[in-house]
Amino acid sequence: MDPITLVFYAVVCGCLSAVAPKFPGMSVRLGVGAGVGIIAATTLPFIKDMLNGY
Incomplete structure (x- = not known):
């Protein structure tokens, strides 16, 4: 697993776990x-493309 994917999903899961007890x-x-998982999996390729441009 590449570092961008690992960090991205760590941030998504961390944020979700912070608000989950409120539901x-x-x-x-x-x-x-x-x-949230579907949205994260859908947006990750776009984020990786934007980061590759820099």
Whole structure:
């Protein structure tokens, strides 16, 4: 796993774990986690392209 991917997902998971206890119920947390994961996986290629340009 390359460092950009590792750092990106560490930041995403860290932020999600900070706010997850505020969501009521396991199903809501699971849905939010899945949504955040999909968004993170979708945006990572664009972020990597932007970083490669510098």
